[in-house]
Amino acid sequence: MSASPDRRAVDPYAGALISETDRLAALIEPADPETAVPTCPGWSLRQLQRHVGRGHLWAAQMVASGATEMLDPREVAGGKPPAGGPDVAAQWLRDGATALLDAVAAAGPDAPVWTFTGPKPSAWWVRRRLHEAAVHRADVAIALGVPFEIAPELAADGVSEWLGLLAARPAGDEPPLAEGATLHLHATDDVLGVAGEWMIRSDGGRVVWEHGHGKGDAAVRGSAADLLQGVLRRIDADDDRLQVLGDPEVWRTWLSRTGF
Structure with missing residues (x-):
């Protein structure tokens, strides 16, 4: 088996992306997946988890392909959690963050890729997905009535x-x-x-x-x-x-x- 790409190449946000995604997954996993998320009207926890996990994989696939145009999120490979219980869905969410870091390390953090703000180095997506996960963790905390704590x-x-x-x-x-x-x-x-x-x-x-x-x-x-x-x-x-x-x-x- 070949060695994994060096994720240290995308510091300083790599570790934070893993940590925030893990905290999000751990918060959702024991909760009722049909719990409504008031700060994301019309969404349940299940939909929020799918949104974040698919977003991680979406960014990973654009980086891996060197995309010059936006990838249709509906075309993301593995864009839904595989069959199984809450633990499977939680691991799928975590794996999306890992996939993005691996894609950035393999492409090189300076490799150009499409973003909302025009072409940017691929590592741009690590910071973007980190804060996407953090803010959606706030959404989950609000939905569950627990404190939102962040450094x-x-x-x-x-x-x-x-x-x-x-x-x-x-x-x-x-x-x-x-x-x-x-x-x-x-x-x-x-x-x-x-x-x-x-x-x-x-x-x-x-x-x-x-x-x-x-x-x-x-x-x-x-x-x-x-x-x-x-x-x-x-x-x-x-x-x-x-x-x-x-x-x-x-x-x-x-x-x-x-x-x-």
Whole structure:
């Protein structure tokens, strides 16, 4: 048997992808698969698990093939858990993360591949799938009524990754921020420093952001975990875990115009 590709080549996110996918699988496995997921309307835990697992395999197949166009998710090989109990489905979910890391290591982390934001190095998908798994773990935690716990550094990186996706979008008719308006996000975790502050503005209708401290038209403060859930609309705009200073309408408009 040939040796597995060296997954260390896709650090620093490889280990986190494995860990987050494992935590997600472990949370879903003992639960009723028909449990509704309120933050993903119309989905059950079974559908959420399939979505994440298929997404891992979808990214893996695009990396392995050097895709220059988006692969139809319906054409993903093995895109559904194999027959068996919850343990089989949980392992299938974990195996999807492994498949992506193996594909990136085999192709090379710098190999170009299609992404939502244009051609990018294949390792781009590791970070993307990591944060997809983390946010959907929040969905499962909410559905099951258990705490969502995540390291502040990882949650803050999730906020930055999401802002990067928004910044890559072309300008639209309804920009998230009015021209000249600014939104400041401030994570209250002591360990983060500048990595836990974001200044966001609009430039010709496109999102522009940078790490830093400053006065915005609106400022939103909370733990990195709560800010991550906030910007991805897993908790309400006026949730008590978030402190909104300045014009709250700036924050509400931002959320209403930054959907998936």
